[in-house]
Amino acid sequence: MTLKKSIKMTFVLAAALSLLTCGSGKKEKIQVVILGFDGANWPTIDPLIAAGKLPFLKQLKETSAWADFKTDKPTKSSVIWTSIATGKTMKKHGILDFTYLKDNNLEVPFSNSEKREPSLWQMLDRFGMRSVVINWYVTYPPDQFNGVMVSDRFRQIIIKKPEFANDYVDTVTPGMDFYRLKKVIRRDYGRTIERIGMPDFIKLFKKINPGKDVRKSFTLQNSRTFVMQDALIEDVTDTLFKSKQADLYLTYFRLPDIVQHLVLRLFDDEYIKSTFPEGETWNMSVEKQHEVIGRISQELEPVYRYMDRLLQKYLNDPKFKDAYFFIMSDHGFSLYPGGYNHYDLPKDMEAPPGILLVKGPSVKPGKINACIYDIAPTILYLFGLPVDRNMDGRPLQDVFKLSRKLKYSLYSLDKNKKKVRNQAADREAIEELKALGYIN
Numbered sequence: 001m002t003l004k005k006s007i008k009m010t011f012v013l014a015a016a017l018s019l020l021t022c023g024s025g026k027k028e029k030i031q032v033v034i035l036g037f038d039g040a041n042w043p044t045i046d047p048l049i050a051a052g053k054l055p056f057l058k059q060l061k062e063t064s065a066w067a068d069f070k071t072d073k074p075t076k077s078s079v080i081w082t083s084i085a086t087g088k089t090m091k092k093h094g095i096l097d098f099t100y101l102k103d104n105n106l107e108v109p110f111s112n113s114e115k116r117e118p119s120l121w122q123m124l125d126r127f128g129m130r131s132v133v134i135n136w137y138v139t140y141p142p143d144q145f146n147g148v149m150v151s152d153r154f155r156q157i158i159i160k161k162p163e164f165a166n167d168y169v170d171t172v173t174p175g176m177d178f179y180r181l182k183k184v185i186r187r188d189y190g191r192t193i194e195r196i197g198m199p200d201f202i203k204l205f206k207k208i209n210p211g212k213d214v215r216k217s218f219t220l221q222n223s224r225t226f227v228m229q230d231a232l233i234e235d236v237t238d239t240l241f242k243s244k245q246a247d248l249y250l251t252y253f254r255l256p257d258i259v260q261h262l263v264l265r266l267f268d269d270e271y272i273k274s275t276f277p278e279g280e281t282w283n284m285s286v287e288k289q290h291e292v293i294g295r296i297s298q299e300l301e302p303v304y305r306y307m308d309r310l311l312q313k314y315l316n317d318p319k320f321k322d323a324y325f326f327i328m329s330d331h332g333f334s335l336y337p338g339g340y341n342h343y344d345l346p347k348d349m350e351a352p353p354g355i356l357l358v359k360g361p362s363v364k365p366g367k368i369n370a371c372i373y374d375i376a377p378t379i380l381y382l383f384g385l386p387v388d389r390n391m392d393g394r395p396l397q398d399v400f401k402l403s404r405k406l407k408y409s410l411y412s413l414d415k416n417k418k419k420v421r422n423q424a425a426d427r428e429a430i431e432e433l434k435a436l437g438y439i440n
């Protein structure tokens with residue numbers, strides 16, 4: 001063998017060896033997908049599972065770690081979803097509830113520029129990791145980080161004429177993705193409800209309450225927009241989940257909450273009057289409560305069936321074969337003397353829990369205890385990253401067969417990436433909140 005040849009051979013051998021060691025010693029690549037469904041709860045899901053209406057959710061619950069997801073007061077979606085993403089309480093993260101502001105004579109409005117603590121995607125950014133964030137609560141103006149953010153203002157584009165669509169260019173970062181997403185917008189309401197299997201709630205209402213005015217309920221009056229917005233978010237999620245490589249994916253759907261806010265309008269007046277008698281003390285028997293929840297659950301069937309199909313689609317996606325899924329809601333709903341709601345409940349009533357399902361390669365199935373503040377530390381732990389010492393929850397270590405060394409650190413917002421408020425968007429958001437009854 002000539003010297004030249006033997007050097008060549010050594011080189012080839014070394015290259016092969018390095019490939020081998022790289023392959024066997026390769027660090028496992030963790031991928032996490034968070035799917036949010038506002039207001040979803042077990043008391044209305046379980047009867048549908050039992051009736052065989054939600055086949056995917058049924059087997060998912062049997063094979064996942066799941067919880068009555070403990071939430072906190074004030075049970076307002078903006079506050080809670082921000083707590084889920086930061087692992088911190090309202091007073092720390094600064095996205096405050098309006099009732100709290102009023103009671104304390106504060107005047108801090110409601111915008112992502114007021115957020116004081118980093119969300120998961122900003123914590124991951126510190127380690128050069130990528131996130132795709134879609135429609136998460138209080139994300140406008142969108143954050144600057146390694147990844148893509150479709151803020152919760154983007155969905156408003158569905159009610160604008162196509163020629164004004166570009167007014168929404170600042171709702172997505174990077175801006176280039178806005179132009180790609182603009183192409184997935186489908187504006188035909190009739191085809192949309194057929195596609196996603198939703199009834200027309202206004203028609204349902206008119207059938208049950210002939211001659212009554214839909215405008216008495218903001219949620220009902222705007223139900224077509226809310227339905228179109230979630231269908232749009234499905235299209236956006238499909239597009240970005242497929243085309244973007246990331247470590248963390250988050251997306252959020254709102255319909256379970258919306259339909260529960262209007263569901264009592266789908267019952268006739270007599271039933272409502274006898275179920276929630278005015279001026280009388282609240283003494284609804286447990287049996288009666290079961291009956292009312294059962295009726296509500298039946299009305300929610302199309303919404304949960306839609307959720308069932310979304311879950312099936314994303315969990316069966318070959319791209320996410322080895323991913324960890326966190327499926328959750330921010331709160332449930334409670335029957336109370338005034339009706340059915342998740343806020344403004346009597347003081348002694350607990351915040352109604354949401355749902356949590358954790359599914360993944362090393363997840364142990366079964367019931368667990370978990371609260372909204374546990375999600376952020378659990379995901380950091382799963383990625384092998386330090387947990388923030390200032391978080392109000394704990395990593396759910398027992399959920400996994402794998403075990404990692406717990407490390408701690410402090411995370412803060414990058415001041416160089418400060419966002420600027422948009423006054424017009426603030427006004428729109430405040431009008432919508434007023435109409436939903438969140439503020440007076």
Ligand SMILES: [Zn+2]
Nearest residue numbers: 038039077330
């Ligand atoms: Zn909510």
